[in-house]
Amino acid sequence: MRNTTGSAAVTLQDVASVGGLAVNHIVLLLYVQLGFIDRLQQLALGTTQARYVLAAMGLAGFTTSLAAPGLLRARHPVTPLRLGFGVSFVAIALSLASEALPLLVLSAAGMGLGVSLSYICLVAAARPSFRVERVGMKVGLGTGLAYAIGSVPWLFLASPEAKGLASLVACALGVGMTFVPRDAASSERLTTEGGEPEPEKEPAGFWPILAIFFALIWLDSGAFAVIMSTPTLKAASWGTELLQWRNSALHLGSALLGGWLIDRGRLRSTLVLSYVLIVFAIQLLQHSPSLAPLASVGYVSAASLYTVALFAYAPACLGPRRDTRLHGRWILFTLAAWVGSTLGIGMVQDLHFVPSWVMVVAGLVVGSALLVREEGPKSSTALPWLPSSVKFSGESQAVSRTPMAGHSSPRSE
The missing domain is CATH 1.20.1250.20 (MFS general substrate transporter like domains)
Known part of the structure; x- marks a missing residue:
């Protein structure tokens, strides 16, 4: 309701x-x-x-x-x-x-x-x-x-x-x-409905989502390092005021799109779209440098999409109470972000490009993670920390589990 x-x-x-x-x-x-x-x-x-x-x-x-x-x-x-x-x-x-x-x-x-x-x-x-x-x-x-x-x-x-x-x-x-x-x-x-604090729940689909985030951060960090270290690519992607204004609008529009998808339980779709756009951008940058302005559209959009997903999912890995299991997941979540970023940047320091095998491995990680389904009742993967039936103390009506309260049932992937 x-x-x-x-x-x-x-x-x-x-x-x-x-x-x-x-x-x-x-x-x-x-x-x-x-x-x-x-x-x-x-x-x-x-x-x-x-x-x-x-x-x-x-x-x-x-x-x-x-x-x-x-x-x-x-x-x-x-x-x-x-x-x-x-x-x-x-x-x-x-x-x-x-x-x-x-x-x-x-x-x-x-x-x-x-x-x-x-x-x-x-x-x-x-x-x-x-x-x-x-x-x-x-x-x-x-x-x-x-x-x-x-x-x-x-x-x-x-x-x-x-x-x-x-x-x-x-x-x-x-x-x-x-x-x-x-x-x-x-x-x-x-x-809960009885007025007691809702017990903390494990993040839904934690391991598959963690693997996808790791792959995306790895690719994103590598692509960004390549662009920033290559003057011609940097100039073609951010070198003029028109491109900078375009990127500004793309960042905002893509972030809002990501938020809209997540509110409808489409976290995994958001992450897959980010992967496709990053790979599209890398391929154009490395094989068709003249199309760098188009490639930057994909890269900028992907960066905003998965950054929004990252922040929206992060609360699932950090419980408000001192729960060892949740805190362990936060540590793994943090390690994935830092290690993925470090590997991505370190990978291109000497190569100055993102190897094709890296994109293939990342794609296999993303694809495999999409095939993994969490056992038990289906729930919105966008906001796994929402309990199934909650209300705020002092409010008279319960809030639906769906991120957009008022939908009769959550849309899962």
Whole structure:
């Protein structure tokens, strides 16, 4: 039954939740992955020194991700979220003001810690803050806005200092959004019909979904590294203002499409579409460089689609209570993301292209994962953390299990 007493209405808390996700992605995309790298090149650091700096960032982010279950004990992790944005703010400011290697290493570690902590807190808060209706669209909007803003020409082409200043503003906005009062629907714990807290459930189809994410991150990281390290491909994909505006619109549109599909229980379809688009983009880039502008359409769309799916699925792997099994799945989820990214980037460092066998192996992984069906009742794979029949404390009507409350039965794949 659809709750018509206000759960469908957009609240200030919904806006703050989408905004928090957007600003954290902006900090990551605009400065941590782009501006800070430009800053290191600007300082003409040697290859070994630059590796020390980036290794510190990766190690801090990875360690923070693994420690997340022990750090998050509250259902609404507001304090650690503020801390995450605050650490990112200080680290970015330090990186802009410093030229000494030790301070750059320290600032890189701070950015890895801050962005990871903010991301984890947003994941942990996703269930109560986004509630149960249109989770995919809200995640899609936050992610799409971040990608779109990061691709706007006057930011994409800005100096490292300008990107850093924009990211400092984003961090400040992120802290401000944590002070938005929580509405009743997002503040109360999810409960069963009898009023008792709903027990945590294992993520539906965890292993197949994990395998698909690993394959996609592996391919995406490799493709991105190839594009960024090849001036002609980079110029053909992002080299003009028209292309940058086009990519900005594509990012937003694809993210919203991904959210729309996920809200209808089509997580696997979203991931398969991402795989097809990434392979299409890689093939064009490597065999028809003149079609790089078309290839970038596929790559940009795929990146937005699977990023939305990644964030929408992540809450399934991090329970609000100290559950060892769920926390073990979070660690595996984190390892898959980091290892996939590292393998993808490392694979192309010397080759400067994505080998065909990698795309074939990734395709076999995706195909095999699609054939695996979870035993038991079929459920929406888009939001596996939604219990079968829940309501928010204080609400009079139960919420359907489907991500779009009001549908009579979930659509499974």
